[in-house]
Amino acid sequence: MCGIVGYVGKKHPKEFLINGLKKLEYRGYDSSGIALENEEETQIIKSVGKIVELEKKLQEEKSITATLGIGHTRWATHGEANEVNAHPHKVGRVTLVHNGIIENARELRKELEAKGVSLKSETDTEVACALINEYYEDNPIEAITKATKRLKGSYAFGILLEGKDKLYAIRKDSPLMIGYGEQENYIASDIAAMIQETNRYSLLKEGEIAVLDPNKVQVFYEEKEVEKEILESNLKEDSASKSGYEHFMLKEIMEEPTVLRNLISRYEDKDLPDLSQYDEIHIVACGSAMYVGLVGASLIEEKCKKKCYVECASEYRYKTVLYRPKTLVIVISQSGETADTIAAMRKAKENGVETLGIVNTETSTIARECDKTLLIGAGVEVAVATTKAYILQAALLSLIVMKTVKDEDALKEMKQIPILLQKILDEKEIFLDVAKSMYKAEDAFFIGRGIDYAMCLEGSLKLKEVSYIHSEAFQAGELKHGTISLIKKGVPVFAIITDPAIADKTESNVMEVKSRDAFIYTITNTEEIPNHGFRYIVPKTSSYFEPLLVVPTLQLIGYYTAKLRGLDIDKPRNLAKSVTVE
Ligand code: F6R
Numbered sequence: 001m002c003g004i005v006g007y008v009g010k011k012h013p014k015e016f017l018i019n020g021l022k023k024l025e026y027r028g029y030d031s032s033g034i035a036l037e038n039e040e041e042t043q044i045i046k047s048v049g050k051i052v053e054l055e056k057k058l059q060e061e062k063s064i065t066a067t068l069g070i071g072h073t074r075w076a077t078h079g080e081a082n083e084v085n086a087h088p089h090k091v092g093r094v095t096l097v098h099n100g101i102i103e104n105a106r107e108l109r110k111e112l113e114a115k116g117v118s119l120k121s122e123t124d125t126e127v128a129c130a131l132i133n134e135y136y137e138d139n140p141i142e143a144i145t146k147a148t149k150r151l152k153g154s155y156a157f158g159i160l161l162e163g164k165d166k167l168y169a170i171r172k173d174s175p176l177m178i179g180y181g182e183q184e185n186y187i188a189s190d191i192a193a194m195i196q197e198t199n200r201y202s203l204l205k206e207g208e209i210a211v212l213d214p215n216k217v218q219v220f221y222e223e224k225e226v227e228k229e230i231l232e233s234n235l236k237e238d239s240a241s242k243s244g245y246e247h248f249m250l251k252e253i254m255e256e257p258t259v260l261r262n263l264i265s266r267y268e269d270k271d272l273p274d275l276s277q278y279d280e281i282h283i284v285a286c287g288s289a290m291y292v293g294l295v296g297a298s299l300i301e302e303k304c305k306k307k308c309y310v311e312c313a314s315e316y317r318y319k320t321v322l323y324r325p326k327t328l329v330i331v332i333s334q335s336g337e338t339a340d341t342i343a344a345m346r347k348a349k350e351n352g353v354e355t356l357g358i359v360n361t362e363t364s365t366i367a368r369e370c371d372k373t374l375l376i377g378a379g380v381e382v383a384v385a386t387t388k389a390y391i392l393q394a395a396l397l398s399l400i401v402m403k404t405v406k407d408e409d410a411l412k413e414m415k416q417i418p419i420l421l422q423k424i425l426d427e428k429e430i431f432l433d434v435a436k437s438m439y440k441a442e443d444a445f446f447i448g449r450g451i452d453y454a455m456c457l458e459g460s461l462k463l464k465e466v467s468y469i470h471s472e473a474f475q476a477g478e479l480k481h482g483t484i485s486l487i488k489k490g491v492p493v494f495a496i497i498t499d500p501a502i503a504d505k506t507e508s509n510v511m512e513v514k515s516r517d518a519f520i521y522t523i524t525n526t527e528e529i530p531n532h533g534f535r536y537i538v539p540k541t542s543s544y545f546e547p548l549l550v551v552p553t554l555q556l557i558g559y560y561t562a563k564l565r566g567l568d569i570d571k572p573r574n575l576a577k578s579v580t581v582e
Contacts, residue, residue: 001576002087002099003027003073004176005193006158008167009184009214013069014058016186020193021051021071026248026382027190028576029073030081034058035088035095036066037160042095046086067214068167070158070187072097075576078105079122089126091117092133093162098125099189100154100174101581108150128155136161141220144170144209154339154580158187169210174580175337175365176204178217180230185212190578191363192380195235202228203363233363235380247563248570249383249466253555254425256391257418259378260548263392264414266377267399273356273372275300275404279324281308284316284344285332286579288386288461289393293332294454295547296397302543303405313344314582323353330397331357334381334389335578336364343582345370358396360389383570384577385466387555390458391548398544410542417548420539424549428556434521434534435560438492444469445487446554447476447513448496449506455496455547459554466562466572476509489517494554497524498538498546523550 003024007013017034032054033046043064047053051073072087078101079085087097102108105124112119112130119126128151136143140161148155154173161168169176169187179186179194179201187210188194191201204210204219208226211218219228245251275281281300283293290312297308311319313331317340329348333341336359345366348355357370360378367373376392395414402410438444444463446456456473464471474483476495487493495510497503507529514520520532525540538549562569 001027001075001578001580002029002189003193004070004097004099004156004158004187004189006070006167006169006187007184008068008165008212009181010067011184012063013066014063016197017069017071018051018055018058019196020188021054021073023193023196024073024190025051026384026570027073027578028384028571029075031076031083031086032071032073033086033088034069034071035090035160036064036069037095037162038064038066038068039163039165042090042160042162044088044090044095046083048081048083048086068160068165070095070097070160070167077101077581078124085121085123087125089121089123089129091119091126091130093136094129094133095160096125096129096132097158098128099156099580102128102151102155103153104151124153128157132159140164140168140211141209141223144168145223148172156189165213167212169204169212170208171204172206173339173342173365175363177201177363178204178210178212178228180217183214185214185217187212191233191235195233199233199235200230201233202230203368247383247559249385249387249559252381252383252388253552253559255379256388256552257422257425259388259392260395260421261418262377263395264418267374267396268411272374272400272403273328275304275306275328275400277326278306278328279326281306281328281330282316282321282348283308283310283330283332284313284341286313286338286340288390288458289332289334289341291454291458291461292390292393292397293330294457295394295451296330296401298451298454299398299401299544303401303407311344313338313340317343317347321347321351323351327353329353329355331355331366331370332393333357333364333366334360334378334386336361336366337578337580339580339582342366342369358393360392384572384575385462385558390551394547394551402544410544413542414545417541417545420541421549421552424538424552430536431553431556432560434557435564437534438519439467439561439564441469441492443486444471444492444494445479445483445513445518446471446473446494446496447479447506447509449476449502450499451543451547452496452498452506455550455554456494458551459494459496459557462555462558463561465575466558466569467565467567468572469561476506479509480512484512484516487513487516487518491518492521493518494521494523496550497522497529498550499543500526503529523553
């Protein structure tokens with residue numbers, strides 16, 4: 001979603017701002033802009049569409065001399081994606097970029113308009129900007145504090161104040177960090193935006209105000225200066241490059257065996273949470289992370305014999321949740337910044353319930369706020385559609401279960417999984433052929449039972465989000481209760497059949513759709529399941545590992561289908577990598 005960068009230092013800010021915004025492109029956006037400031041003037045340049053459009057405008061309009069600037073990629077929430085609504089906004093002496101949503105913007109807008117303030121855009125951001133301007137006489141900290149105390153919702157702000165050669169920043173429920181350079185300092189909503197300049201950073205805590213000039217960074221909390229710990233990131237600058245692949249999505253799928261091997265060596269000898277200590281487990285997450293949760297829940301219930309509920313975080317945060325005395329809430333998130341997942345985690349904490357985070361981004365809110373966090377170490381995942389993070393989240397949940405039930409054989413077997421997965425990925429052209437046979441379809445269905453159904457949900461999501469083919473996943477036995485009316489000649493139906501206990505049952509459901517002329521693609525782990533059109537057999541492993549071998553095949557089918565349809569695979573329409581609004 002939206003991204004923020006800011007610069008103060010010896011150089012012209014333009015280059016850093018544009019490069020930084022490019023590094024944030026993967027998060028999803030529909031307009032962008034920068035503001036440059038010197039002692040006399042502020043220049044704002046914005047454009048709709050990709051950063052290259054902004055670059056073109058920058059070439060046309062001569063930029064002012066400046067050593068101070070902020071930049072933004074906007075994913076529209078309040079008001080459509082146009083130049084007026086794009087950030088930065090300037091009201092009076094305040095220029096501002098914003099990530100998040102101001103929930104009481106409407107009433108604040110009325111209040112400001114009643115005072116004669118005229119606002120140009122439909123955004124909540126301009127309201128916040130005007131509010132800071134209202135409070136700003138000559139004390140920036142006081143103005144920012146007073147204004148932000150009146151805001152409800154989430155925000156990370158990068159702020160320029162006319163006449164002050166400093167950069168200001170504050171955040172609540174939306175990430176923002178400070179980068180430390182030599183005679184230059186930065187702000188960014190994501191470390192990836194500034195890693196090419198510095199790996200020294202600190203995280204801004206809720207309510208802290210940062211004041212940056214080229215030689216100094218000061219941070220204030222409740223108007224008192226506080227010391228910040230400077231951390232070092234080991235993120236590689238080139239981790240955000242395609243390394244010769246045409247798309248990040250394919251590159252990230254192909255990285256799966258390596259990152260899986262790393263995860264195994266990171267955790268095989270470590271103590272992991274013992275699930276047997278809890279009365280029950282809740283898994284909360286969104287999208288693919290929730291579907292991983294379903295895979296995990298299936299294993300937790302089968303192997304640990306523990307009740308495990310999986311809830312989508314946007315529901316969990318508002319529903320009545322009945323906690324048993326010893327409940328563990330497992331929070332799964334690649335970004336660690338998904339607004340609903342953060343809220344669900346905080347709800348558990350407010351109820352005194354233990355939280356365990358399974359997270360990729362070390363610097364994220366969920367990684368920091370969970371009682372215990374296990375990092376999956378996938379590296380940067382740039383493609384909006386998650387692939388390698390899903391595999392690592394599933395693998396880590398399996399490891400937790402194996403350790404809980406002390407399944408030494410499975411722990412040994414797990415070391416072979418990266419090798420088996422590599423073999424599947426080496427045959428990736430098979431899935432290109434699958435895509436060739438169905439990329440013109442309008443609808444697709446995925447059917448399976450139990451853990452296979454959990455995989456179907458992910459396969460279906462992968463296909464629809466990148467290829468825009470309408471796709472649904474069904475519990476195989478449920479299809480005939482209505483949805484089977486959509487099955488007609490040639491419609492692709494993907495059947496996932498790995499669980500021997502219910503393989504015959506799913507196979508009967510396959511026959512039901514086959515008799516209605518659907519085209520059947522089967523992914524299974526046994527020759528015993530017939531080939532009705534296309535069949536791919538993954539190696540048979542214990543149930544912990546089937547998702548690690550099956551889901552990559554579905555990821556490849558989604559990828560190649562989108563490629564044949566000529567789509568923007570890494571940045572599908574309307575989607576954002578990190579969903580920081582509810
Ligand atoms: C789908 C996808 C999303 C995310 C979801 C949660 O490919 O990537 O469904 O899984 O938005 O995001 P995180 O894991 O960052 O909380």
